Amino acid sequence: MRTLHVVTHPEATHHVERVVGGQHDSALTEAGVRAAVRVARALRDRIPEEAEVELYSSDLRRCRRTAEEVAAALGTRPVWDRRLREKSYGEAEGRPQEWLDRRFVPPPPVGERMDHDEGIAGAETKAAFARRVHAAMDDILRGPAGHQVVVTHGGSLTWVVAAWIKLPLAAAGHVSFRAAPGSITTLHEDDYFHNRQVLALGQLPQHGLA
Template sequence: MTITRRLFVVAHPESRHHVEGRVGGWYDSELTERGLRQADAIAAELRRRIPASTSAEVFSSDLRRTWSTAEAIAKSLGAVASALPGLREKSYGVAEGREQSWLDERFVFPPVPEAPFDHGLRLDHVEGIDGAETRREAGARVYAAMDSVLARPATEQVVVTHGFAHSFVVGRWLELPLEAMGRATFAATSGCITELNEDDVFGNRTLRSLAAVYHLGDL
C-alpha cells in the first residue's frame, strides 16, 4: 500500500503571548527566541520525514507566529510558503492581546448537549466577548481554507496553524461535517506535528500521529 498524499499539520511554537499570559487569537504576536529555535527543530524534522526528491507545498496562517514558522519550514524543504488567512486562530474579538485573566473572568462556557448529536448549540454558542468568532464561524473559515489546500494535486503538504484551528484542519482532512465539530477536538500543543495520510488502495484518510513533540527535545 502506497501513501498518495501526506499532510503535516504544525501548531506554531512558543509565542510572546504565551509567555506574557495574553490572549492570542488574531493578536499578532511574534515567536520568542525559544520559539524560533523550536521552529528550526520543526523544520529539521519535516526535512527528515519528507523525501528530498519530492516537491512539498507549505501553507500558513498569515499571522507572524505562524508565518515565521512556515518560513523556516519552507527554507528547509526548498519550498515557498503561501499565506492563507483562513488558517488563522479563532478570533477572540476585544479580548485579543489582553491579559488572559481578563478573558477568563468574562468567558461564558458552552453548554453540554443534552441530546445525541445536538452540537449546534456549541457551534453557535456566543462566549460573551464582543467581536469573538463562534466555533462555527471559525470552523467554516478553516474548512474553506483547507478546501483550497486539498484541491491541489500535491503528494506532500504542510499546513502551519494554531492550537484551536488545528482541530478543524484535522476534521476537514477526515471529512467530518462541520456539524460534527461542535464537540470534536484533536488537541494540539505548541510546536507539535500531526501527520495525516491517504492511501492508494482504499483512498482512506488516516490520522497517523497526533500532536507529536518529540522533535523539540529539551527546547
C-alpha cells in the same frame, strides 16, 4: 497518495506574557524560533528530497516565522492564508488572559454549541471559525503535491483534522484535537482505498521545546 504535515506554531510571546492570543499578532519567542528550526529539520528528515511539496501557512507573525524555517529547509515557498488563523477572540485579543476568563461564557454541555455566544464582543463563534478553516482546507486539498505542510495554530488544528476526516460541521459541536506548540500532526491518505488516517497527533520533534 498524500501526506499532510500539520505544524502548530511553537511558543509565542502571548504564551509567556499570559495574554489572549487569537488573532493578536504575537511573535515567536527565542525558544519558539529554536523550536521552529527543529520542526523544519524534522520535516526535512521525513519528506523525501525528490518529493513535490506545497507549504501553506497562517499569515500571523508566529506562523510566518515558523513557515519561513520550513520553507528554507524544504526549498519551497509558503502560501499565506488568513483563513488558517487562530479563532478570533474579538475585543479580548491582546488583553490579559484573566480578563477573558472573567467574562467568558462556556458552551453548554448539551444543545447548540457551534453558534454559542461566548459573551465577548467581536469573537467568532465555533461555527464561523470552523467554516473558514474548512474552506481553506478545501482549497489546499485540491493541490496536486504528495506532501503538503500546513502551519497553523493550536485551535485551528481541530478544524484542519476535522476537514481531513470529512467530519460534518453539524456533528462537530464537541470535537477537539489537542497538540502542543511546535508539534507535527501527520495525516495520510492511501492511494488504494483512499482512506484518510491520523497517523500521529501532536508529535514533538526530538528535544521538544527546550
